[in-house]
Amino acid sequence: MAGRDRSVKIIGETQSVCPECLRVIPAVKVEEEEGIYLEKMCPEHGNFRTLIWEGNRESYEKWGAGMRPADQILKARPSEKGCPLDCGLCEAHERRGCCVLLEVTGRCSLRCPVCFADAGRGEDISLEELGKQMDFLMEHGGPFNLQLSGGEPTMREDLPELIRMGMEKGFTFIQLNTNGIRLAEEEGYAKDLKKAGLSCVYLQFDGIGDEVCRVLRGRNLWERKKAAIDACEEAGLGLVLVPVVAPGVNEDQVGAILKYAVSRMPAVRGVHFQPLSYFGRYPEDPGTYRITIPRLLALIEEQTDGTMKAEHFTEGNATNPYCTFQAAYLRQDDGSMKPLTHGAAPRGRVSEQAKKYVEQQWSGAKTEKCCCKGNEPETQSCCGESTEQMRLDTSSLDEFLTKRHNNTFAVSGMLFQDAYNLDLSRLRRCYILETDSRYGMVPFCAYNLTDRKGRFLYR
Ligand code: SF4
Ligand code: SF4
Numbered sequence: 278m279a280g281r282d283r284s285v286k287i288i289g290e291t292q293s294v295c296p297e298c299l300r301v302i303p304a305v306k307v308e309e310e311e312g313i314y315l316e317k318m319c320p321e322h323g324n325f326r327t328l329i330w331e332g333n334r335e336s337y338e339k340w341g342a343g344m345r346p347a348d349q350i351l352k353a354r355p356s357e358k359g360c361p362l363d364c365g366l367c368e369a370h371e372r373r374g375c376c377v378l379l380e381v382t383g384r385c386s387l388r389c390p391v392c393f394a395d396a397g398r399g400e401d402i403s404l405e406e407l408g409k410q411m412d413f414l415m416e417h418g419g420p421f422n423l424q425l426s427g428g429e430p431t432m433r434e435d436l437p438e439l440i441r442m443g444m445e446k447g448f449t450f451i452q453l454n455t456n457g458i459r460l461a462e463e464e465g466y467a468k469d470l471k472k473a474g475l476s477c478v479y480l481q482f483d484g485i486g487d488e489v490c491r492v493l494r495g496r497n498l499w500e501r502k503k504a505a506i507d508a509c510e511e512a513g514l515g516l517v518l519v520p521v522v523a524p525g526v527n528e529d530q531v532g533a534i535l536k537y538a539v540s541r542m543p544a545v546r547g548v549h550f551q552p553l554s555y556f557g558r559y560p561e562d563p564g565t566y567r568i569t570i571p572r573l574l575a576l577i578e579e580q581t582d583g584t585m586k587a588e589h590f591t592e593g594n595a596t597n598p599y600c601t602f603q604a605a606y607l608r609q610d611d612g613s614m615k616p617l618t619h620g621a622a623p624r625g626r627v628s629e630q631a632k633k634y635v636e637q638q639w640s641g642a643k644t645e646k647c648c649c650k651g652n653e654p655e656t657q658s659c660c661g662e663s664t665e666q667m668r669l670d671t672s673s674l675d676e677f678l679t680k681r682h683n684n685t686f687a688v689s690g691m692l693f694q695d696a697y698n699l700d701l702s703r704l705r706r707c708y709i710l711e712t713d714s715r716y717g718m719v720p721f722c723a724y725n726l727t728d729r730k731g732r733f734l735y736r
């Protein structure tokens with residue numbers, strides 16, 4: 278950057294956007310004592326600087342060392358205007374989709390101060406339109422892991438029908454992104470969703486107790502969160518707890534969330550942390566303090582008394598390594614957690630394998646009978662197995678595999694990008710996509726990108 282003090286160490290270059298006007302501008306990665314910063318300058322709006330890594334250059338580069346070669350995108354559109362303006366996906370994109378978000382409604386039962394979608398004012402999308410979007414996904418590399426999102430998808434009365442439609446169109450893993458209120462309040466609702474074919478619930482879960490809910494979600498929700506987990510457990514639905522981690526709000530809750538999640542195994546399959554990003558309804562400038570991957574891993578280690586150590590985590594490099602972290606544990610008979618991952622990412626895990634991993638790990642607890650226990654005998658085919666087959670499935674290998682599945686616990690996270698820390702080389706490797714009839718498939722961080730005033734690029 279012009280005028281830079283040359284004693285400052287520039288360790289990399291990329292492209293980003295101006296948080297004021299979203300124009301694409303060059304950016305540099307700079308090493309300083311506290312960590313690595315992304316710095317950029319808009320000719321019109323001046324300089325911007327944000328923390329992207331707490332640690333030295335060596336630790337930063339080691340984390341990114343396992344970068345995979347680019348994927349070939351199926352039916353890509355031409356790249357004309359340049360990234361991030363050609364999403365759809367365009368031919369410059371480097372990762373196929375793993376999880377695709379399908380927004381089914383703009384309505385919501387909450388009005389969270391930190392909503393990335395700025396939801397609560399829109400309407401339901403028609404079943405017909407959603408069917409078309411599903412067809413588009415199947416024609417462009419599907420089936421993906423389909424995440425029903427919003428708004429709050431449970432606001433729709435026809436959600437079971439929508440799930441059935443997804444199954445009929447060939448999606449094999451359907452997740453529900455939810456605040457859990459309806460699951461908690463409506464008797465039999467979780468079972469109805471499970472019967473329709475839902476694979477997993479992605480439950481907004483920011484902390485233990487009501488205080489954090491009041492700050493991040495605007496009301497007390499703790500009793501409902503517990504009741505939602507109870508309902509899913511009874512229905513045989515796997516859950517992943519999804520905390521947004523906000524500086525100064527719930528950084529001290531990381532360990533408590535993990536301990537609670539482990540106590541609710543096997544219904545709870547894992548925790549997926551999402552440090553607060555500055556887009557949607559909360560586009561304010563974060564200043565130079567941010568929760569980075571090293572910081573979150575340090576919080577996990579400190580607050581689980583070293584049971585879950587930073588060194589257990591890998592970058593899970595199906596996407597860009599600086600987007601994610603993950604570890605897996607096996608609960609032992611004495612209750613201790615044995616790490617199944619260590620340091621370097623599992624080699625060769627690309628989008629397809631990541632998709633399968635999520636499908637296996639986040640599915641509900643297995644039982645030696647049927648996950649749909651409680652159903653009438655004539656309807657016991659929802660696992661794809663007849664009652665007769667299940668009676669025969671009592672070998673010790675099956676018992677071993679069931680036990681292993683039920684005792685495996687995943688901890689992961691995603692560091693979303695906003696207008697301050699956006700790195701276009703990361704964005705091109707995105708495999709979390711939003712589907713939109715106007716564009717096709719748009720990487721999540723491009724779809725939700727907002728300028729400082731909250732104006733979206735794509736929404
Ligand atoms: S994010 Fe991907 S699809 Fe979108 S413009 Fe950039 S390279 Fe193309
Ligand atoms: S959603 Fe954002 S943080 Fe996640 S993989 Fe895509 S670009 Fe990276």
Ligand SMILES: [Zn+2]
Pocket residue numbers: 295296297298299300319320321322323
């Ligand atoms: Zn600008």
